[in-house]
Amino acid sequence: MSSPKKDQNTGFFAAMTSGLSMFSNAMHRSVNGLLGYEGVEVINPEGGKEDAEEEAQRGRWKQEERDSYWKMMHKYIGSDITSMVTLPVLIFEPMTMLQKVAELMEYSYLLDRADECEDPYMRLVYATSWAISVYYAYQRTWKPFNPILGETYEMTNHGGMRFIAEQVSHHPPMSAAHAENEHFTYDVTSKLKTKFLGNSLDVYPVGRTHVTLKRDGVVLDLVPPPTKVNNLIFGRTWVDSPGEMIMTNTTTGDKAVLCFQPCGWFGANRYELDGYVYNAAEEPKILMTGKWNESISYQPCDLEGEPLPGTELKEVWHLADIPRNDKFQYTHFAHKINSFDTAPKKLLASDSRLRPDRYALEKGDLSKAGAEKSSLEERQRAEKRAREAKGQKFKPRWFDLTDQVTPTPWGDLEVYQYNGKYTECMAASDTSSSVEEVDIKSIEFNPWQFDNLSEE
Template sequence: MASQDKKQAGGFFASIASSLSNFGSAMHKSVNGLLGYEGLEVINPEGGTEDAEEEAHKGRWKQEDRDSYWKMMQKYIGSDVTSMVTLPVIIFEPMSMLQKMAELMEYSYLMDLADECEDPYMRLVYASSFFITIYYACRRTWKPFNPILGETYEMVNHGGVKFIAEQCCVIIAIPVQVSHHPPMSAGHAENDHFVYDITSKVKTKFLGNSLDIYPLGRTRVTLKRDGVVLDLVPPPSKVHNLIFGRTWVDVPGEMIVTNMTTGDKVVLYFQPCGWFGSGRFEVDGYVYNAAEEPKILMTGKWNESMSCQPCDMEGEPLPGTEMKEVWRVAESPENDKFQYTHFAHKLNSLDTAPKKLLASDSRLRPDRYALEKDDLSKAGSEKSRLEERQRAEKRIRESKGQQHIPRWFDPSSDVAPTPWGDLEVYQYNGKYDEHRAAMDSSDNIGEIDVRSTEFNPWQYGNLATE
């Protein structure tokens, strides 16, 4: 499909679109032999003149931490390491993956515009720009916490959007074996203009000093005015310099947003980082009609802005038209340790949390909170405690022959194909709407101090009595 689109999209973007297969890679600096590690490379996206050893020692790791972590991780090279190993908190940010799912809602106004738009092609411009905005958050090199089974995240105070996400199942690492039931999160958001549903899991491939990340998920958005259904196929990501050197993220690949109702679609090419940073962050592509004819060209950078312009059948800009900016990243706090936007900080804040917050909410995680306060020792011990409690619950569940039952989402009979494997789909069951309405109408809301609420996603209340 992509190659056919590229052939049709001649002229203005032809060389850019076809460059995916020809682009040079970023500056590679092998540390093999220099530091006593076999098969490792440090990749500097800006190139530069530093020698490999100097570059390898940069980054957030102390040398003794690098040595220890590498000894632990080298046996996993070539493997999917999703939840397989216990990772040190030094590489984490004070946010769970469920909160990161909610970050997409920062620019929900773009999906509002898509719903209001009369032009079916501009509708796809707004929708695809909405999906691109999350990659600014993916630029961060810190890892979010894996959600605990039963963990939730809720948001009700942004642009009229009500958002709920839940961890529906997990892989749990134990000393002898690993459960291979895939970890999956489900999310649902809604306002007056759209309904957003996602079932999310990732597949990884650990390559020593880098990690390939494949998004095995299904994302569907229904626009309320006309009932149009949009489907997303996102590109993969690659994290470079995990242990040696300065960590950075690249997103080389293709994003496709399809109007399932009409057959129109957007195909966008995320350019891989080339020599001395050339092409880094760049996104280029077209909106096509159902006959796969280009109608609007799109260009920009996924960490900065996106623009569009009507085009002819050859993909060239139409005479008399101008490039129009559709989205630009919001201003962020200066010198923020975790490179958070103002919106990302609100996702962690209890001051902006819903009334009578669910006890399973990510904001209440003690490891996340300790890391936010820069207490790495406590964050590490709390993380270990939560993971051990999760393992203990798994043992009890298996001894009882029980399964974990998500609270706000139900497994469906749908199996969604993705470029990286099939996905079992979870669907929102509507119960959270009832819960939130009851909480918001309660008369004793003011009597609850959410800061004193203990994090509680657990299926079993007291392990000692189980």
């Protein structure tokens, strides 16, 4: 095995830019000239099986739909389109961004092991593998629904935890989430910044993720790499996340730095990552390598980053079995969190599962899904107008805006903090004998819980 080198990132972005530039130049004449759209790049990352012209005609849209959408979207090139564009429902999956956040909990047992582990460097191996594990799910090319302001998602019956997420801001779109079991607490304020580049979209995770391991009170801070969505309109859509993931133990100063390799020619290096766990003196202690869509392994190393004699590469995580030919490329866990099996007995009416547009899309009724989506968006705008007319201000129910502003590589972030009220609410319902048995599937979606809440 060839181990990753400490200077592996030297020239990384230059090499990535050069490779993509050469490919773009080679494809520009044959593909973009054929399509008649200058500056639109069409790439098949797997390569070899189809020529560029045939690949350019692939995708989930009909030709006339793509042409129409391109005419509408080209004026946004170079802009952040996070919340300024209404997208057609045919590119969506029957899931919201809040549920997408919850997908990170599929392999939460890795955080349990991190908490149980006494070796400070293996803690980071487990915790970083947990952060990597979600990237298989993140490569799905369907777009999740943007949550309505005040919308929530709840998850129980998984790893002994309770998970709650809430849409805390609409402009800019921001979510906050909290999860907890006997081993760890997880807190995130999520805010995405995008840059539309024509046929691709750069996504920058302007967010803050903290994990607290309960046994020793260790606090871990995560900075994920950016993501690039390729072939949004023309060609086969695919996702790549080139860059560094950094997991820092803020208690000790130890950290893991992993490099997600960019997809090269004909899919070369796609999915691959490697890096090290360093001590506070920035000396490598454990090397990590693998593919984010298959498995991650680790091995103790010397100060030069080379594997220690007498040690072997050991697997720490591998992808669970996945459904074959699933319509939305869901994992078994994605189906689980989209069902009511993981819902608490007393489900909030604001829960994402209850959205009528999401449900209609799940049933394959695109026409109804589109109409319901438009209705929800218009109701959200109407509620905002009513609130502003009354001088009222939206205030999240389960999270509080703090005075803390955290710097990130892509901009400053206002931090929301879990206020504990959801835990109290669920504890009360669990112990109450007067809670009526209700068919939660029949609950009407209602995130509009703040109509009469004024700032006092």
